[in-house]
Amino acid sequence: MTQPALIRETFPVGPLQCNCTLIGDPVSKKALVVDPGGEPEMILARLNAHGLTLVAIIHTHAHLDHFLASGRLKELTGATLHLHKDDKFLWDNLEMQCRLFGVPYQPVPDPDQWLADDEELACGCGAALHTPGHTPGSMSFWFPQDKLLIAGDTLFRRGIGRTDLWGGDFAAIQRSIRERLYVLDEEATVVTGHGPDTQLGEEMRANPFVTA
Template sequence: MQTAKPALIRETFPVGPLQCNCTIIGDPVSKKAIVVDPGGNPDAIMARLDAHGLKVVSIIHTHAHLDHFLASGQMKELTGATLHLHKEDQFLWDNLEMQCSMFGVPYRPVPAPDQWLTDDQALDCGCGVALHTPGHTPGSMSFWFPEAKLLIAGDTLFRRGIGRTDLWGGDSATIERSIKQRLYTLDEEATVVTGHGPDTRLGDEMRENPFVRA
């Protein structure tokens, strides 16, 4: 009799001055992990990784607004993991100092991304795929883990909300298209990890989100 595959390790917690949701995704067998959106508090992120016995192989970003990558440089120093971003958000990554000054957040330089994320790219732990979902920013990404029925949507989709489009490169028609064509075609039972605030369920957003419905 075939034994069931152990469940993916997933922990999400708010970090940094703007309380961005950082998510750890770990393979329970290989103990390899990815960290999504380390927006601050690198020591707290490392403590959670150690508690799960996980080793970070890549640090991936839903987009390049400051609150989603403030601790990325420190995490790279601590773990040796590679940094990943969609190329269309490079202009935001390169302007971290400007973003920090606008929001009154202390500036700490981060190195350039090591690799560019692409649409439908398999993620390092072998358990998920990157989806290009522009609109909040030109390079916004979501990360889909089909076996776990888990969607990390960043600031594209929130519980009964969507990402703002009034910042650099935002576009309301594009974010609506990304949500309808890329996210609302996934499993309705999926748990959605948002960029800030509580998780939601994809089917609930498809029916009840006041901004974009399926």
Template sequence: MTTDAAPALIRETFPVGPLQCNCTIIGDPLTKKAIVVDPGGDHQFILQRLEILGLKVVSIIHTHAHLDHFLASGEMKKATGASLHLHEDDKFLWDNLEMQCRMFGVPYTPVPAPDQWLRDDEELACGCGVALHTPGHTPGSMSFWFPRDKLLIAGDTLFRRGIGRTDLWGGDYASIEKSIRQRLYRLDEDAVVVTGHGPDTRIGDEMRSNPFVRG
């Protein structure tokens, strides 16, 4: 006797905000519950996409606490009641979001404190993925792995033929190289990688062709 395979997750990624951070909606097609990753601006557009997709946000999760990945988080929480999640090692950055905005000339919209701290290997809301602690770009940088769909949301840790910069607050090159080699490059080579900015890539392509960290 055979059973039907579980339907693929709903995934939509689009650039938002003044620095064009990639925001991703991940939705469970059965329960219609959703996660929003890195709402870096344009909260009304994100809410519109969720409505069109028929999804209800239960969790707003952040790959890290640089300003361009949080700018719509407060408005999203206010509109949806969803909880905010971040790794605790980035608390110092979250506590200084207003300063970050001033430095980059971006208007600051107050954001409440995170409701919960993300942990390494923590199961995400909806039970569809897991959080991976991948420090280097920031001390608390996280990636989010959805094994059934072979999908990785890497934030600013790994880009198409690039890696996250390590010259900002708390950045560390040795740590980001270790995170990529020991955590990300050990995932399925066919997995699609959603980057923090710019186009998607694949794990195997980066292992072979990334000029900064080869597999």
């Protein structure tokens, strides 16, 4: 029997308009939120509109614009916070990041669990992929049944994440895209960290920074 499609909604939030994505299991009604970069009450309202219960808050990386609502969302829902351990140094310096970019700091508790490469995500609907380069702990999230890839700031439409910030590595991001992302289904929709979705096959052929 074919499984029903996941519930998915992506919308920009916060001062830097980070793409926040809700992923919900249509059967259990459990949900993940990826990169809640601001506006926690709005995120919660969207979850409620879909009838979803938030169980995990997962981060593609620990830059300020991807976490600004994480603490408040955890407070409101009791959901657990997840991050790759290699970005702990960035998480520990969230207040400094906010100060540098002139963004009000909202305290965020430490992550509850460290994400691991190839780890199955809560809800059992997808997997975490370690894709370092933009940051050392950058993650992408792959949902094979729905041909959906959440790439954070690793891969953009005809672009890649910048590597001139703390811990960035241009060779590493190229390697991550070629070896971890371009081996996935070419028909996959790619949700980027900012801006419009793209299609994986199009990036494999036309991305000026990394081709397959």
